[in-house]
Amino acid sequence: MNMKVKIQKFGGFLAGMVIPNIGAFIAWGLITAFFIPTGWFPNEQLGSMVQPMIRFLLPILIAFTGGKMVYDQRGGVAGAVATMGAIVGSDIPMFMAAMILGPLGGYAIKQVDKFLQGKIKSGFEMLISNFTIGILGMILAILSFLIIGPTISAATNFATSGINLIIKAKLLPLLAVIIEPAKVIFLNNAIDQGIFVPLGVQDIAEHGKTIFFMLVSSPAPGCGILLAYSLFGKGNSKKSAPSALLIEFIGGIHEVYFPYVLMKPVMFLAVIAGGVAQALVWNIVNAGLAGYPHPGSIISFxxxxxxxxxxxxxxGIIAGILGSFFLASFFLKIDTKEELPDNEDTSLNNDIESMLGISSDEKQGKIYTKDIDKIVFACDAGIGSSAMGAGILRNKIKEANLDIIVENYAVESVPEDVVLIVCHKNLYERAKKTLPNAKIRTVESFLNDPEYDKLVEDLKKGVVE
Known part of the structure; x- marks a missing residue:
């Protein structure tokens, strides 16, 4: 497994802990925005909920979710108990500790149960089951209180000091050189959930707002790219860009603009320009949000x-849009390639193998429609782009009068009984590792990829190769 796939998988795992709890983050963000002393409707009593939620509720939710991902309910309980030690042993929000201790607690109790399997006398199963998780939880909580919590607290303070120095030196916009290309190759979750969410939560606790929540979530650079294609693109890429623009800017699903960047690598410079422009303006005017904007749409902002x-x-949003728009427009205007026929999708590569993201391994083997009762559309976190892709595919299958269910999952959480998976081509290796025996069809464009219709035609014929 190459390094990019490993980082994608790591980011997906972090997102799997954070995103299911986004509702709690939004609730906390709204309470913060409304009721703290500098909020819209200052209220001392209601505002008193902010600190307990950020210190206890949110980290414990993340830890429980992380532990449950590893070992179901028992893993979640062990992870939550372990994280409580770090929370009490520190005076800063322990989000990073939760992301470590949650899965660690789940893994530890899983190994204990595996060791004891078949060694417990009949009638003592419940007693041993309860006490093993209780004893293990106590040990992990003590370790996290004495060692892990203080260590992560020190590391977080060091990272925060470094970021603050970058901000004071007016160098924060340069982070866009890393952030914007990383987003397009699906590393956004690793950066956002792994770095900026913990820093942003602590920043809000101290200042009531943060710029960190905006750096990855902003729809502005992608909006500028899609706006440029809408005006100056060619063929179907120009026709599809307005729809993608609406979905990206209003719906907050950023993945729809990635193909428009990937098909012309020079567009990486355009999204970087948009990221630098927005961060520069936000840094100068001291902008920030009071809560985490998810999905990353203008409405959430x-x-x-x-x-x-x-x-x-x-x-900052306007600066980000204009920064990417003007550079992307320039690149499109100087493009001397002739426009392709309307029936060809210029939002994808001309090479048909690359366009469909099909490798030679994928072409081998076949499954029959009679054996397919469910298709899974998988994405990194199982919520945004996969929900949209599943909706598109579901409508096409319904129009074809096929009795097949279409569901969406995170790529690492696809059920074992699934025989056909659809995902973005950049997630192919992760999907193959999750279910090596499943058939995997890939897309490059979430909105207008010909693979949707090709798959439906294959299903109607009765065989998927």
Whole structure:
């Protein structure tokens, strides 16, 4: 497994802990935006919920989810108990500790149960089961209180100090050189959930707002790319760009603009320009959000605005759009390639193998429609792009009068009984590792990839090769 796939998988795992709890983050963000002393409707009593939620509720939810991902309910309980030690042993929000201790607790109790399997006398199963998790939880909580919590606290303070130095030196915009290309190759979750969410939560606790929640989530650079294609693109890429623009900017599903960058690598410079422009403006005007905007749509940004923060945030959004738009427009205008026929999809590569993301391994073997009762559309976190792709595929299958269910999952969480998976081509290796015996069909464009219709035609014929 290459390094990029490993980082993608790591990011997907982090997202799997955070994203199912986004509702709690939004609730906390709204309470913060409304009721803290500098909020929209200051209220001391209601505002008193902010600190307990950020210190206890959110980290424990993440830890429980991480432990449950490893070893179901028992893993979740062990992970939550282990994280409690780090929370009590530190004076900063322990999100990083939760992301480590949650899965660690789940893994530890899984190994204990595996060791004891077949060694417990009949009638003592419940007693041993309860006490093993209780004793293990106590040990992990003590270790996290004495060692892990203080260590992560020190590391977080060091990282925060470094980021603050970058901000004071007005160098924060340079992070876009890393962030924007990483997003396009599906490393956004590793960066956002692994770095900026913990830093942003701590920043809000201290200042009531944060710029860190906006750096990865902003729809502005992608919006500029899609706007440029809408005006100056060619063929179907120009026709599909307005729809993608609406989905990306309003719906917050950033993956729809990735193919428009990947098909012309020079567009990486355009998204970087947009990221640098927005961060530069936000840094100058001291902009920030009071809560985590998920999905990364303009609506989420507006909902999470702190009091008096509208102009500052929107100035950065506008700068990000214009920065990527002007550079992307320039690249499209100087493109001398002739426009392809309308029946060809210029949002994908001309090479048909690359366009469909099909490897020689995928072409081998076949499954019959009679054996397919469910198709899974998989993405990194199982919520955004996979939900949209599943919806598109579900409608096409319904129109074809096929009795097949279409569901969406995170790529590492696809059920074992699934025989046909659809995913973005960049996730092929991870999907293959999850279910090596399943048939995997890949797309490059979530909106208008010909693979949707090709798959439906194969299903109607009765065989998927």
């Amino acid at each position: 507006l909902v999470m605005l702190p009091k008096g923060g509208f102009i500052q945030v929107m100035l």
